[in-house]
Amino acid sequence: MSDLIEIRWHARAGQGAVTASKLLAETALLKGSYIQAMPEYGPERTGAPLRAYSRISSSPIELHNNIVNPTIVVVLDETLLPIVNVLEGLDERGLLLLNTTKDVDTIRSELKVPPGITVAVVDASGIALDTIGRDIPNTPTVGALAHITKVVTVDALKENLRKSFGKKFSQDVIDANLASVDRAAQEVHCE
Amino acid sequence: MAEVTVLAATGNAMVAEAFRQAAPDVLAAYPITPQTAIVENFAKYVADGRVHTEFVAVESEHSAMSACIGASAAGARVATATSSQGLALMYEELHIASGMRLPIVMANANRALSAPINIHGDHSDVMGARDTGWILLFAETAQEAYDNSLISFRIAEHPSVQLPVMTTLDGFITTHAMERCELLDDETVAAYVGAYTPAYPLLNGETAAAQGMFASLGGTYFEIKKAERAAIDASMPCIKAAGEAWAAVCGRGFEVIDAWKCEDADYILVVLGSAAGNARVVARELRAQGIKAGVARIRVYRPFPFEELAQVLKGARAVGILDRSDSFGAQYGPVGLDVRSALYGEGLLIPTRDYIYGLGGADVTLDALRQAYGELQSLAAGELDQGLSYLGTR
Numbered sequence: 303m304s305d306l307i308e309i310r311w312h313a314r315a316g317q318g319a320v321t322a323s324k325l326l327a328e329t330a331l332l333k334g335s336y337i338q339a340m341p342e343y344g345p346e347r348t349g350a351p352l353r354a355y356s357r358i359s360s361s362p363i364e365l366h367n368n369i370v371n372p373t374i375v376v377v378l379d380e381t382l383l384p385i386v387n388v389l390e391g392l393d394e395r396g397l398l399l400l401n402t403t404k405d406v407d408t409i410r411s412e413l414k415v416p417p418g419i420t421v422a423v424v425d426a427s428g429i430a431l432d433t434i435g436r437d438i439p440n441t442p443t444v445g446a447l448a449h450i451t452k453v454v455t456v457d458a459l460k461e462n463l464r465k466s467f468g469k470k471f472s473q474d475v476i477d478a479n480l481a482s483v484d485r486a487a488q489e490v491h492c493e
Numbered sequence: 494m495a496e497v498t499v500l501a502a503t504g505n506a507m508v509a510e511a512f513r514q515a516a517p518d519v520l521a522a523y524p525i526t527p528q529t530a531i532v533e534n535f536a537k538y539v540a541d542g543r544v545h546t547e548f549v550a551v552e553s554e555h556s557a558m559s560a561c562i563g564a565s566a567a568g569a570r571v572a573t574a575t576s577s578q579g580l581a582l583m584y585e586e587l588h589i590a591s592g593m594r595l596p597i598v599m600a601n602a603n604r605a606l607s608a609p610i611n612i613h614g615d616h617s618d619v620m621g622a623r624d625t626g627w628i629l630l631f632a633e634t635a636q637e638a639y640d641n642s643l644i645s646f647r648i649a650e651h652p653s654v655q656l657p658v659m660t661t662l663d664g665f666i667t668t669h670a671m672e673r674c675e676l677l678d679d680e681t682v683a684a685y686v687g688a689y690t691p692a693y694p695l696l697n698g699e700t701a702a703a704q705g706m707f708a709s710l711g712g713t714y715f716e717i718k719k720a721e722r723a724a725i726d727a728s729m730p731c732i733k734a735a736g737e738a739w740a741a742v743c744g745r746g747f748e749v750i751d752a753w754k755c756e757d758a759d760y761i762l763v764v765l766g767s768a769a770g771n772a773r774v775v776a777r778e779l780r781a782q783g784i785k786a787g788v789a790r791i792r793v794y795r796p797f798p799f800e801e802l803a804q805v806l807k808g809a810r811a812v813g814i815l816d817r818s819d820s821f822g823a824q825y826g827p828v829g830l831d832v833r834s835a836l837y838g839e840g841l842l843i844p845t846r847d848y849i850y851g852l853g854g855a856d857v858t859l860d861a862l863r864q865a866y867g868e869l870q871s872l873a874a875g876e877l878d879q880g881l882s883y884l885g886t887r
Contacts, residue, residue, distance in 0.1 A: 340670035365770055
């Protein structure tokens with residue numbers, strides 16, 4: 303279980319965090335990993351703060367509780383930063399990835415991020431508006447995460463998007479999502 | 494040779510798949526969180542022509558179980574699913590299903606009961622059905638929810654069992670979390686579950702039968718209840734045979750008690766359902782420190798495997814029971830009472846302690862389990878009483 307990766311997602315209901323947690327886990331599964339993806343359920347109201355979780359490991363995962371010490375924290379909505387302590391429990395050598403237009407230094411000083419933690423930023427909302435045409439930042443954010451962590455590869459993610467979106471969406475929508483992944487992989491900044 | 498599809502799926506999705514593959518003649522159900530997706534997915538399978546079941550959308554759980562009873566008495570293979578208040582609303586019908594010896598299979602998404610209102614996972618609902626004459630299975634994972642659901646049909650419909658079976662999975666933790674699962678092909682599953690031949694179908698013009706009759710003074714009622722007790726007592730070999738036959742098909746083991754390193758364990762936690770993995774994680778950590786910890790997970794809860802459990806626990810210095818519901822006013826929670834009784838029956842006076850945990854979906858933290866194992870060491874040393882405590886509350 304030493305290679306267990308635990309990810310906590312912060313978002314507002316409706317931004318696709320649950321889908322993102324599942325998309326990442328499903329991609330890892332296709333590459334042979336054991337996975338879990340679960341939302342933390344509360345009253346379901348669009349716009350309310352929510353958390354979701356993903357676990358990825360090369361061996362069966364026995365844990366079935368919430369993730370308290372994540373390896374990675376992903377924030378899909380920066381308006382949560384004043385009201386949610388997104389750094390809570392984050393591994394001291396972990397990664398914080400945010401959907402924001404701010405740069406890494408600004409985030410680091412605003413949130414007083416401990417030095418061992420890597421900070422990554424990507425304007426996933428901007429990318430989503432450009433490519434998909436709506437502010438649904440989940441797919442580009444997973445793209446950025448794949449690019450910087452290699453938890454799954456960008457190619458594997460795109461392969462899964464083609465496969466799983468292929469059943470539900472038009473080719474235009476699939477292409478837009480694939481383009482959003484590529485752009486996020488190019489534009490994510492990480493220090 | 495079985496064809497296996499590996500997929501990411503929730504417990505609810507896997508139960509719906511199992512029900513589709515078992516292809517009941519009738520499924521009558523009412524949606525309730527966190528069971529809804531089972532019925533939703535199944536209704537879609539019916540609409541898409543992937544299963545030819547008479548799907549009856551009813552107006553309440555009371556009606557759902559009533560429709561299931563009628564269909565089962567008529568001779569149909571019947572399944573349904575519910576949770577929490579829905580199971581509570583079925584209460585009187587649960588006794589009718591078992592009293593009439595109807596082999597209905599029901600999935601229950603284990604959830605808290607009101608008040609206060611709570612939609613999350615615990616075992617308060619299913620423990621209310623503990624003494625209704627149903628066979629009760631508990632799954633640890635989404636995969637096992639699938640396996641148990643298929644095994645349930647074989648158990649329920651076995652000619653010498655003929656009892657309803659409840660196949661349960663923990664609300665949200667198992668119903669809604671996506672995990673790596675294996676789905677076997679439809680043909681293999683159909684061959685395992687087999688065809689259903691009802692013993693006394695009402696809709697068979699050849700043989701006359703009466704069901705659900707009045708049995709008043711004069712002992713008939715009493716005799717029928719005794720026969721019901723004999724049937725559930727005698728069902729254990731059939732449960733084991735059904736489980737082992739599925740294990741041979743799918744390659745995953747089947748034990749009524751899933752005992753993890755209990756042979757030489759000094760301190761054992763007894764648990765049902767999804768918290769077992771967390772207990773094993775902590776037990777493994779303690780073993781690395783030289784403390785002999787074990788975990789005994791009960792997969793078949795009714796009939797209660799008291800002999801098997803006593804065998805598993807007999808060498809322990811202290812036993813803790815994790816109870817995800819309370820039996821208010823009793824010495825212990827329901828599982829604790831059963832475990833203690835099993836030990837006493839075998840003459841084992843091992844000190845025990847009952848831990849009420851995770852009510853209303855409260856997270857089962859590793860720290861809470863470390864605390865329980867720590868207390869078992871104090872208990873064995875005579876420094877702590879054999880009481881009951883709430884784990885993880887203020």
